[in-house]
Amino acid sequence: MQFEYDKLITVTFTLFAVIDVLGSIPLLVSLKEKMGGIRTLPATLISGALMIIFLLIGKQFLAIMSLDIHSFAVGGSIVMFLLGLEMVLGLEIFKSENDIRSGTIVPIxxxxxxxSGTLTTIMSLKANYDQLYIFLGILLNLLFVYIVLHSLKWIERALGPAGLLAIRKFFGVILLAIAVKIFSTNIGSFGK
Incomplete structure (x- = not known):
């Protein structure tokens, strides 16, 4: 198999847009103040473990529920589309829990x-990309997540409110386009 860097870039940026750690900075800063800090490495490792486990056994999980990858990809692309709309329009479609008792695991x-958007995206990407590209995309995103969590105060000061908003909207548009591509690629599999 010839390694295709364009596929790795697409997968990495898709996950980057869905994880949206930059768009979550205001929430993460608030949680950091409430909890007296964020355990950066454990939060990164736990989230990575969840993504990799879902990458490895997500297909078996779907089989238990009598679903195929194309159905999940179409459903996932709709979730990704809604997340993109949320980012671009500034709406809150998906509500998150505000429970900070076990902050490292839930909600960070x-x-x-x-x-759920990230895990759905991982399964949706499996319909179009080899598992290696998704695994490497997860690792690259985890590295970025770690850097962001470790540098929250500096990033917040450097970007300011307007910069954070612009980044969130930019990645929202990219996510919308990727969701449309995944939907159109997999919708034709129905009825066959």
């Missing part, structure tokens, strides 16, 4: 970093 590792 799940659902902020490895939420």
């Amino acid at each position: 590792a799940f659902p902020i970093i490895a939420g």
